[in-house]
Amino acid sequence: MEHVVAEIRRDHIANIIRDGKRVDGRGFDDYRPITIETDIGHKADGSALVKMGDTQVMAGIKLLLGQPFSDMPNSGVLTTNAELRPGASPTFEAGPPKPPTVEIARVVDRGIRESGAIDVDKLCITEGELCWIVFVDMHVLDYSGNLFDAGMLSSMAALLDTRLPKVEDGKIIYGEKTNNKLPIANKPVETTFAKIGSGVVLDPNLDEERVMDARLTVATDKSGDMCAMQKGGEGTFTPDEIFETVERGAKKAKELQKLLKD
Numbered sequence: 001m002e003h004v005v006a007e008i009r010r011d012h013i014a015n016i017i018r019d020g021k022r023v024d025g026r027g028f029d030d031y032r033p034i035t036i037e038t039d040i041g042h043k044a045d046g047s048a049l050v051k052m053g054d055t056q057v058m059a060g061i062k063l064l065l066g067q068p069f070s071d072m073p074n075s076g077v078l079t080t081n082a083e084l085r086p087g088a089s090p091t092f093e094a095g096p097p098k099p100p101t102v103e104i105a106r107v108v109d110r111g112i113r114e115s116g117a118i119d120v121d122k123l124c125i126t127e128g129e130l131c132w133i134v135f136v137d138m139h140v141l142d143y144s145g146n147l148f149d150a151g152m153l154s155s156m157a158a159l160l161d162t163r164l165p166k167v168e169d170g171k172i173i174y175g176e177k178t179n180n181k182l183p184i185a186n187k188p189v190e191t192t193f194a195k196i197g198s199g200v201v202l203d204p205n206l207d208e209e210r211v212m213d214a215r216l217t218v219a220t221d222k223s224g225d226m227c228a229m230q231k232g233g234e235g236t237f238t239p240d241e242i243f244e245t246v247e248r249g250a251k252k253a254k255e256l257q258k259l260l261k262d
Helices: 002-017 099-114 147-161 208-209 239-257
Strands: 034-038 046-052 053-066 075-086 123-127 132-143 163-168 171-181 189-196 199-202 214-222 226-232
Touching: 002 189, 002 199, 002 208, 034 239, 046 099, 053 147, 053 163, 053 171, 075 099, 075 147, 099 132, 099 147, 099 189, 099 214, 099 226, 132 147, 147 189, 147 214, 147 239, 189 208, 189 239, 199 226, 199 239, 214 239, 226 239
Parallel strands: 075 132
Antiparallel strands: 034 046, 046 053, 053 132, 123 132, 163 171, 189 199, 189 214, 214 226
């Protein structure tokens, strides 16, 4: 019975999209309303809350001192994590990270790394011995579709909000921040599209995600260049659909980047 209901729902949404419309009245390239609030976690070194429609993702930044990787002795370290809280959706469960959690963290991490968003060489304090380790932690507070774009936007807003903590004798003085910002060199954002039937729509809401055939997330840097891509779902995109989606994503990326304050 559930399968039949799911098929009816999918056909309904696909038919609406085939007619050039969406279930919530948006255009194919329209985002839901977006708001960004920074400096919301005063014990974090940087923080931000992004609301994208009813989807809410909070990101916090924590800086620690540690040793660089042996193959990158002159660079700092970036670690990105995501947590899908059970209270955010009935489908989320407590326990070890599930594949969706891992995928969100990896997609956001890749966008940050491949764009060179952080000048990691400037995070090195002593070659091969001491550097800043940047922890990006995303917490999903409400899941109503498209965690990738909301997660990336909250992570970048939090990184831009980050101030280096005070250090004395090689140790962090907790609770005391400096006015020194992270060395941010780029402002990547991600745009996610869902293919449903014959249409490809931006920023899928929860109903659209449940019936989509395939998903494509494109990371775009501040110059408008694509720096990463992730495909999800069992369906496929044609080469023409991919090229068109990348172009559409680059245009929408400019709008998202304007929301990020330096």
